[in-house]
Amino acid sequence: MKKQATAALIFILSIMLVIAGCGSGGGNNGKNTENPGSSPSASSESGNSANTAGNKENGAKEEVEAVSGASELSYTPLDQLKDSYDIIIIGAGGAGMSAALEAKAKGMNPVIFEKMPVAGGNTTKSSSGMNASQTKFQKEQGIQDSNDLFYEETLKGGRSTNDQEMLRYFVDHSADAIDWLDSIGIRLNNLTITGGMSQKRTHRPEDGSAVGQYLVNGLVKNIHEQGISLFVNADVKEITEKDGAATGVKVVFNQQDEKTITAKAVVVTTGGFGSNMDLIKKVRPDLEGYVTTNQVGSTGDGISMIEKLGGTTVDMDQIQVHPTVQQDKSYLIGEAVRGEGAIMVSAEGKRFGNELDTRDKVTASINTLPEKAAILVFDSGVKSRVKAIQQYEKMGFVVEGETIEALAEKINVPADQLKNTLETWNNAVKDKKDGEFGRTTGIDNDLSAAPYYAIKIAPGIHYTMGGVKINTNTEVLNKDGKAIPGLYAAGEVTGGLHGQNRIGGNSVAEIIIFGRQAGVQSAEYASAH
Numbered sequence: 001m002k003k004q005a006t007a008a009l010i011f012i013l014s015i016m017l018v019i020a021g022c023g024s025g026g027g028n029n030g031k032n033t034e035n036p037g038s039s040p041s042a043s044s045e046s047g048n049s050a051n052t053a054g055n056k057e058n059g060a061k062e063e064v065e066a067v068s069g070a071s072e073l074s075y076t077p078l079d080q081l082k083d084s085y086d087i088i089i090i091g092a093g094g095a096g097m098s099a100a101l102e103a104k105a106k107g108m109n110p111v112i113f114e115k116m117p118v119a120g121g122n123t124t125k126s127s128s129g130m131n132a133s134q135t136k137f138q139k140e141q142g143i144q145d146s147n148d149l150f151y152e153e154t155l156k157g158g159r160s161t162n163d164q165e166m167l168r169y170f171v172d173h174s175a176d177a178i179d180w181l182d183s184i185g186i187r188l189n190n191l192t193i194t195g196g197m198s199q200k201r202t203h204r205p206e207d208g209s210a211v212g213q214y215l216v217n218g219l220v221k222n223i224h225e226q227g228i229s230l231f232v233n234a235d236v237k238e239i240t241e242k243d244g245a246a247t248g249v250k251v252v253f254n255q256q257d258e259k260t261i262t263a264k265a266v267v268v269t270t271g272g273f274g275s276n277m278d279l280i281k282k283v284r285p286d287l288e289g290y291v292t293t294n295q296v297g298s299t300g301d302g303i304s305m306i307e308k309l310g311g312t313t314v315d316m317d318q319i320q321v322h323p324t325v326q327q328d329k330s331y332l333i334g335e336a337v338r339g340e341g342a343i344m345v346s347a348e349g350k351r352f353g354n355e356l357d358t359r360d361k362v363t364a365s366i367n368t369l370p371e372k373a374a375i376l377v378f379d380s381g382v383k384s385r386v387k388a389i390q391q392y393e394k395m396g397f398v399v400e401g402e403t404i405e406a407l408a409e410k411i412n413v414p415a416d417q418l419k420n421t422l423e424t425w426n427n428a429v430k431d432k433k434d435g436e437f438g439r440t441t442g443i444d445n446d447l448s449a450a451p452y453y454a455i456k457i458a459p460g461i462h463y464t465m466g467g468v469k470i471n472t473n474t475e476v477l478n479k480d481g482k483a484i485p486g487l488y489a490a491g492e493v494t495g496g497l498h499g500q501n502r503i504g505g506n507s508v509a510e511i512i513i514f515g516r517q518a519g520v521q522s523a524e525y526a527s528a529h
């Protein structure tokens with residue numbers, strides 16, 4: 001019943017997306033005629049329409065195309081479907097597309113099946129950036145960082161519960177992932193910082209805009225250029241197996257035609273389960289009623305499909321609640337806003353904690369306030385350094401005041417107190433010492449350039465740290481720790497890397513690092529079978 005309802009929802013969304021594409025006059029349709037029967041363009045706003053209701057990022061298309069220069073992109077028409085491929089990749093987020101590109105580079109013929117009408121998944125929504133250490137961009141900008149420091153800070157952030165082998169592989173391959181993206185036209189050379197780290201290692205597009213749409217546009221463009229088949233509205237229901245080895249999938253196209261497609265290897269990159277409220281309630285009953293920042297397709301399908309094949313899971317109850325979510329539209333306000341200098345105040349106009357502590361701690365501090373919500377306050381300097389704020393303005397989240405008093409009146413906090421709070425903070429920035437709460441990062445610029453701005457936020461479900469267990473070769477492991485032959489997984493569908501708390505910026509790094517590894521390893525397996 002629930003599955004039927006989900007299928008119906010996806011079908012309705014598809015229709016809405018096609019209508020939106022026709023009506024937009026945005027030129028997507030013209031491109032799609034090159035690929036008759038294909039779905040709407042990845043670069044259309046429909047990418048966001050497919051996300052959580054209310055998360056339509058109006059105007060984002062212009063911003064992304066201006067950044068990436070990506071041409072309009074289309075998907076593979078169904079009449080080009082084959083019965084068999086070398087490698088099947090389930091899910092067209094960042095992990096899936098990275099895997100496909102690496103598998104193709106190894107001479108394989110991979111295919112991607114995506115259940116939504118557009119590629120991108122939660123990757124499209126990612127905002128602050130991608131963490132990496134010892135990168136060429138850090139070196140160019142004189143940032144002293146090391147893989148060991150990245151390792152230590154991630155381990156500390158995850159309360160030492162991270163899978164340490166995975167973590168070592170992760171940090172040691174992070175710079176290479178930045179180089180690889182750069183080599184395929186995706187340049188992340190603007191550096192910022194997120195909670196729980198001491199160095200600027202969060203890489204984002206040159207103009208400081210959100211990472212996700214730029215990344216997805218760039219990846220889809222490469223998928224297109226490499227001639228990799230990417231089918232949308234292709235909902236994988238089951239991974240088939242023979243004698244314990246993965247042999248292919250059962251996939252339903254356009255909610256109607258089920259087909260069995262075979263392959264030598266299967267890569268599962270279906271993302272997390274942040275939109276599956278039933279599963280969240282089961283593993284974390286305390287989170288009932290929270291909003292989610294996730295796209296509707298993040299339902300944890302890969303986890304259940306892998307469990308049927310004997311795969312095991314880790315950390316399923318470790319769900320990250322993000323402290324700064326605009327509640328009416330379940331819209332994430334990226335950590336870069338704080339990283340670039342914003343503070344948070346209560347309804348009394350007072351700071352109440354270190355805004356750049358790890359997400360769990362910042363969330364806990366907000367939940368101590370009687371209103372269980374807070375207000376981000378920043379100046380025009382922060383606004384100029386974080387392009388995403390333009391998007392938040394378009395969405396109607398940002399309140400502006402020419403002076404601190406004017407802002408205080410608009411957000412209904414005592415003006416004297418807010419002035420006092422900002423003065424104290426600006427002195428802390430000057431002295432590079434936050435005597436109140438010990439904040440040591442995002443303290444480079446004071447908040448003194450009018451106009452002033454505010455965004456009201458509260459915590460929301462954001463990321464599922466748990467998932468299927470893999471090793472550094474991205475092989476899916478069973479309960480005995482043995483690899484299931486021909487079955488690979490990467491990205492948010494997997495668990496273990498982040499332990500009990502993910503550091504912001506580490507997931508985009510994870511999907512590129514382990515997505516690529518899944519492509520390489522599945523290609524090696526497929527070549528040998």
Ligand SMILES: Cc1cc2nc3c(=O)[nH]c(=O)nc-3n(C[C@H](O)[C@H](O)[C@H](O)COP(=O)(O)OP(=O)(O)OC[C@H]3O[C@@H](n4cnc5c(N)ncnc54)[C@H](O)[C@@H]3O)c2cc1C
Pocket residue numbers: 090091092093094095096113114115116119120121122123124125126127128129130131211234235236237269270271272293294295297298299300301302332462463490491492493504505506507508509511
């Ligand atoms: C609002 C927001 C902001 C974020 N910002 C950041 C950030 O700045 N930095 C950072 O590091 N992380 C960030 N994250 C987290 C990060 O974006 C995700 O964890 C990451 O992109 C997941 O990538 P993925 O490839 O594993 O999954 P996804 O990108 O979610 O892709 C999985 C795809 O699989 C598809 N799928 C699912 N089931 C099936 C099925 N049965 N058949 C076919 N297809 C299927 C889904 O529809 C989806 O398209 C953010 C997340 C959100 C929600």
